[in-house]
Amino acid sequence: MPYVITRLCTNDGACVEVCPVACIHTRPGAPQFYIDPEVCIDCEQCEIVCPVDAIFKDVDVPPEHAEAIDVNASFFRQNKAVVGPVAFETAWQMVHRAHTYASSMGIAVTAAVVDEAGAPIVVERMDGADPRTAELAVSKAYTAAAFHVATADLAAQARQPWLRSLIVAHRGRVLPAPGGLVIFDGITIIGAIGVAGGRTADQDVLCCQAALAVLETLGH
Ligand code: SF4
Ligand code: SF4
Numbered sequence: 139m140p141y142v143i144t145r146l147c148t149n150d151g152a153c154v155e156v157c158p159v160a161c162i163h164t165r166p167g168a169p170q171f172y173i174d175p176e177v178c179i180d181c182e183q184c185e186i187v188c189p190v191d192a193i194f195k196d197v198d199v200p201p202e203h204a205e206a207i208d209v210n211a212s213f214f215r216q217n218k219a220v221v222g223p224v225a226f227e228t229a230w231q232m233v234h235r236a237h238t239y240a241s242s243m244g245i246a247v248t249a250a251v252v253d254e255a256g257a258p259i260v261v262e263r264m265d266g267a268d269p270r271t272a273e274l275a276v277s278k279a280y281t282a283a284a285f286h287v288a289t290a291d292l293a294a295q296a297r298q299p300w301l302r303s304l305i306v307a308h309r310g311r312v313l314p315a316p317g318g319l320v321i322f323d324g325i326t327i328i329g330a331i332g333v334a335g336g337r338t339a340d341q342d343v344l345c346c347q348a349a350l351a352v353l354e355t356l357g358h
Contacts, residue, residue: 139196140178141185142210143171144203146192153184153193158295160286163325165217172213177286181300217325223253224321224329229260232321232349236333237264239348240341247335247345248275254327256280256311264335271334278318278332278342280311286327289318290343317342319350 143153143162147170154162154171161177162184164170173184175196185193194200196207224232229251236249246266251259256279263272281289285304292314295301305312316339321329333345 139180140175140210141173141180141182141193142175142196142199142203142206143173143184144192144194144199144206145170145209146190146203147171147188148190148192150189152187152189156183156187158183158285158287158292158301160320163213163217168213172210174214175207175211176214179300179304222328224251224259226259228352229329231352232331233260233262235352236331236345236349237262239345240264240333240335243336243341243344245336245341247333247342248272249345249349250275250279250332251321251329251349252276252279252283252332253329254283256283256330259329267335274313274315274334275317275332277311277313278315278334279330280318280332281313282318282320282330282332283327284308284312286320288316288320288343289314289332290316290339315339317346319343319346321350321353 159177159179161174162171232251233249240247246264248263248267248271250261253259258276278289296314318332320327331346331349333342336342
Protein backbone atom coordinates (compact mmCIF):
# COMPACT_ATOMS: atom_id res chain seq x y z
CA MET A 139 0.00 0.00 0.00
CA PRO A 140 1.87 3.09 -1.21
CA TYR A 141 1.67 6.55 0.25
CA VAL A 142 0.11 9.41 -1.70
CA ILE A 143 0.76 13.17 -1.77
CA THR A 144 -2.32 15.38 -1.94
CA ARG A 145 -2.79 18.89 -3.28
CA LEU A 146 -2.06 20.21 0.23
CA CYS A 147 1.65 19.89 -0.69
CA THR A 148 3.54 23.18 -0.52
CA ASN A 149 6.49 21.96 -2.59
CA ASP A 150 9.18 22.39 0.07
CA GLY A 151 10.80 19.04 -0.76
CA ALA A 152 11.26 17.87 2.84
CA CYS A 153 9.90 14.40 2.10
CA VAL A 154 12.36 13.86 -0.75
CA GLU A 155 15.24 14.04 1.71
CA VAL A 156 13.97 11.18 3.86
CA CYS A 157 12.59 8.76 1.29
CA PRO A 158 14.91 5.72 1.39
CA VAL A 159 14.02 4.56 -2.13
CA ALA A 160 13.96 7.95 -3.89
CA CYS A 161 10.41 7.53 -5.18
CA ILE A 162 9.23 11.13 -4.63
CA HIS A 163 9.58 13.38 -7.65
CA THR A 164 8.21 16.46 -9.33
CA ARG A 165 9.05 18.52 -12.40
CA PRO A 166 9.62 22.26 -12.91
CA GLY A 167 6.32 24.15 -12.69
CA ALA A 168 4.34 21.27 -11.18
CA PRO A 169 2.07 22.24 -8.27
CA GLN A 170 3.27 19.51 -5.92
CA PHE A 171 5.48 16.46 -5.41
CA TYR A 172 4.29 12.94 -6.29
CA ILE A 173 4.98 9.42 -5.00
CA ASP A 174 5.66 6.57 -7.41
CA PRO A 175 3.24 3.82 -6.29
CA GLU A 176 5.33 1.13 -7.96
CA VAL A 177 8.40 1.96 -5.88
CA CYS A 178 7.12 3.19 -2.50
CA ILE A 179 7.94 0.67 0.24
CA ASP A 180 5.42 1.94 2.75
CA CYS A 181 7.97 3.10 5.32
CA GLU A 182 6.00 6.24 6.38
CA GLN A 183 9.13 8.42 6.72
CA CYS A 184 7.68 11.06 4.37
CA GLU A 185 4.43 11.29 6.31
CA ILE A 186 6.36 11.93 9.51
CA VAL A 187 8.31 14.92 8.16
CA CYS A 188 5.63 16.63 6.06
CA PRO A 189 5.00 20.00 7.73
CA VAL A 190 1.47 20.38 6.28
CA ASP A 191 0.17 16.79 6.65
CA ALA A 192 -0.19 16.43 2.90
CA ILE A 193 0.77 12.73 2.79
CA PHE A 194 -1.47 9.74 3.47
CA LYS A 195 -1.36 6.00 3.02
CA ASP A 196 -3.55 5.29 -0.03
CA VAL A 197 -6.19 3.50 2.04
CA ASP A 198 -6.40 6.47 4.42
CA VAL A 199 -6.70 9.30 1.89
CA PRO A 200 -9.61 11.57 2.98
CA PRO A 201 -12.55 11.57 0.54
CA GLU A 202 -11.92 15.21 -0.43
CA HIS A 203 -8.46 14.19 -1.69
CA ALA A 204 -9.43 10.87 -3.28
CA GLU A 205 -8.27 12.03 -6.72
CA ALA A 206 -4.70 12.23 -5.42
CA ILE A 207 -4.22 8.45 -5.82
CA ASP A 208 -4.65 8.66 -9.57
CA VAL A 209 -2.86 12.03 -9.79
CA ASN A 210 0.27 10.52 -8.22
CA ALA A 211 0.20 7.43 -10.43
CA SER A 212 -0.52 9.48 -13.57
CA PHE A 213 2.52 11.67 -12.98
CA PHE A 214 4.79 8.66 -13.32
CA ARG A 215 2.88 7.15 -16.24
CA GLN A 216 3.43 10.41 -18.12
CA ASN A 217 6.98 11.21 -17.06
CA LYS A 218 8.74 7.87 -16.86
CA ALA A 219 10.37 7.29 -20.17
CA VAL A 220 10.03 3.85 -21.67
CA VAL A 221 13.70 3.06 -21.95
CA GLY A 222 15.68 -0.11 -21.77
CA PRO A 223 18.46 -0.96 -19.35
CA VAL A 224 21.98 0.43 -19.66
CA ALA A 225 23.34 -0.55 -23.06
CA PHE A 226 26.21 -3.04 -22.97
CA GLU A 227 28.59 -0.61 -24.68
CA THR A 228 27.74 2.08 -22.12
CA ALA A 229 28.14 -0.36 -19.24
CA TRP A 230 31.49 -1.49 -20.61
CA GLN A 231 32.70 2.12 -20.87
CA MET A 232 31.55 2.82 -17.31
CA VAL A 233 33.39 -0.16 -15.91
CA HIS A 234 36.58 0.82 -17.71
CA ARG A 235 36.25 4.42 -16.54
CA ALA A 236 35.99 3.12 -12.97
CA HIS A 237 39.10 0.99 -13.51
CA THR A 238 41.03 3.92 -14.95
CA TYR A 239 40.11 6.07 -11.97
CA ALA A 240 41.07 3.27 -9.58
CA SER A 241 44.46 2.97 -11.28
CA SER A 242 45.02 6.71 -10.83
CA MET A 243 44.52 6.20 -7.08
CA GLY A 244 46.85 3.20 -6.99
CA ILE A 245 44.14 0.66 -6.16
CA ALA A 246 42.69 -2.39 -7.91
CA VAL A 247 38.91 -2.86 -7.89
CA THR A 248 36.05 -4.78 -9.39
CA ALA A 249 33.35 -2.69 -11.07
CA ALA A 250 29.91 -4.06 -11.94
CA VAL A 251 27.01 -2.58 -13.89
CA VAL A 252 23.59 -4.16 -13.47
CA ASP A 253 20.21 -3.50 -15.07
CA GLU A 254 17.25 -1.95 -13.25
CA ALA A 255 16.33 -5.36 -11.81
CA GLY A 256 19.85 -5.95 -10.48
CA ALA A 257 20.94 -8.49 -13.11
CA PRO A 258 24.59 -8.06 -14.14
CA ILE A 259 25.43 -6.55 -17.53
CA VAL A 260 29.21 -6.14 -17.16
CA VAL A 261 31.45 -7.26 -14.28
CA GLU A 262 35.21 -6.83 -14.54
CA ARG A 263 37.94 -7.38 -11.96
CA MET A 264 41.25 -5.58 -12.36
CA ASP A 265 44.53 -7.45 -12.08
CA GLY A 266 45.47 -7.50 -8.44
CA ALA A 267 41.96 -6.95 -7.09
CA ASP A 268 40.87 -9.27 -4.31
CA PRO A 269 38.67 -12.07 -5.77
CA ARG A 270 35.99 -11.31 -3.20
CA THR A 271 35.50 -7.85 -4.69
CA ALA A 272 33.63 -9.37 -7.63
CA GLU A 273 30.73 -10.50 -5.47
CA LEU A 274 30.82 -7.36 -3.36
CA ALA A 275 30.67 -5.06 -6.39
CA VAL A 276 27.67 -6.93 -7.83
CA SER A 277 25.92 -6.82 -4.44
CA LYS A 278 26.44 -3.07 -4.15
CA ALA A 279 25.10 -2.52 -7.65
CA TYR A 280 22.16 -4.84 -6.98
CA THR A 281 21.39 -2.93 -3.78
CA ALA A 282 21.45 0.47 -5.46
CA ALA A 283 19.12 -0.82 -8.20
CA ALA A 284 16.75 -2.50 -5.74
CA PHE A 285 16.46 0.47 -3.38
CA HIS A 286 16.82 3.24 -5.96
CA VAL A 287 19.39 5.10 -3.85
CA ALA A 288 23.13 5.35 -3.34
CA THR A 289 24.19 2.51 -1.05
CA ALA A 290 26.05 5.01 1.14
CA ASP A 291 22.64 6.46 2.08
CA LEU A 292 21.44 3.02 3.12
CA ALA A 293 24.53 2.35 5.24
CA ALA A 294 23.42 4.94 7.76
CA GLN A 295 20.03 3.22 8.09
CA ALA A 296 21.25 -0.38 8.24
CA ARG A 297 19.79 -0.94 11.72
CA GLN A 298 16.31 0.37 10.86
CA PRO A 299 13.67 -2.39 11.15
CA TRP A 300 12.21 -1.68 7.71
CA LEU A 301 15.63 -2.10 6.09
CA ARG A 302 16.53 -5.21 8.05
CA SER A 303 13.34 -6.93 6.97
CA LEU A 304 14.02 -6.00 3.34
CA ILE A 305 17.57 -7.34 3.59
CA VAL A 306 16.11 -10.68 4.66
CA ALA A 307 13.53 -10.54 1.87
CA HIS A 308 16.30 -10.06 -0.72
CA ARG A 309 18.03 -13.26 0.51
CA GLY A 310 21.38 -11.78 1.43
CA ARG A 311 21.95 -9.98 -1.86
CA VAL A 312 21.57 -6.55 -0.26
CA LEU A 313 24.79 -4.83 0.83
CA PRO A 314 24.13 -1.43 2.44
CA ALA A 315 27.75 -0.25 2.16
CA PRO A 316 29.13 2.73 0.21
CA GLY A 317 30.13 2.07 -3.39
CA GLY A 318 26.86 1.62 -5.27
CA LEU A 319 25.11 4.33 -7.32
CA VAL A 320 21.90 4.36 -9.35
CA ILE A 321 22.04 5.05 -13.09
CA PHE A 322 19.20 7.32 -14.24
CA ASP A 323 17.84 8.33 -17.61
CA GLY A 324 15.76 11.37 -16.58
CA ILE A 325 13.69 10.07 -13.64
CA THR A 326 13.80 6.52 -14.96
CA ILE A 327 16.22 4.08 -13.35
CA ILE A 328 18.05 2.10 -16.01
CA GLY A 329 20.56 0.31 -13.79
CA ALA A 330 23.25 0.76 -11.18
CA ILE A 331 27.00 0.55 -10.75
CA GLY A 332 28.89 -1.01 -7.86
CA VAL A 333 32.60 -0.86 -7.05
CA ALA A 334 34.56 -2.78 -4.41
CA GLY A 335 38.25 -2.98 -3.59
CA GLY A 336 39.18 0.53 -2.51
CA ARG A 337 41.23 0.97 0.63
CA THR A 338 38.43 3.20 1.90
CA ALA A 339 34.71 3.33 1.14
CA ASP A 340 35.21 6.80 -0.32
CA GLN A 341 37.51 5.38 -2.99
CA ASP A 342 34.79 2.98 -4.14
CA VAL A 343 32.32 5.86 -4.33
CA LEU A 344 34.77 8.02 -6.30
CA CYS A 345 35.23 5.22 -8.83
CA CYS A 346 31.43 5.00 -9.24
CA GLN A 347 31.17 8.74 -9.74
CA ALA A 348 33.93 8.66 -12.35
CA ALA A 349 32.02 5.93 -14.16
CA LEU A 350 28.77 7.93 -14.15
CA ALA A 351 30.56 10.75 -15.96
CA VAL A 352 30.43 8.51 -19.02
CA LEU A 353 26.70 9.21 -19.20
CA GLU A 354 27.28 12.96 -19.50
CA THR A 355 29.36 12.45 -22.60
CA LEU A 356 26.56 10.29 -24.02
CA GLY A 357 23.91 12.96 -23.31
CA HIS A 358 21.83 11.17 -20.64
S1 SF4 B 1 6.34 5.84 2.49
FE1 SF4 B 1 8.60 5.68 2.51
S2 SF4 B 1 9.09 4.79 0.51
FE2 SF4 B 1 7.00 5.57 0.35
S3 SF4 B 1 7.23 7.63 -0.45
FE3 SF4 B 1 7.18 7.82 1.77
S4 SF4 B 1 9.33 7.82 2.39
FE4 SF4 B 1 9.25 7.02 0.28
S1 SF4 C 1 7.06 17.29 2.81
FE1 SF4 C 1 4.85 17.63 2.41
S2 SF4 C 1 4.75 19.75 1.70
FE2 SF4 C 1 6.90 19.13 1.56
S3 SF4 C 1 7.15 18.42 -0.58
FE3 SF4 C 1 6.66 16.62 0.68
S4 SF4 C 1 4.42 16.43 0.55
FE4 SF4 C 1 4.94 18.47 -0.15
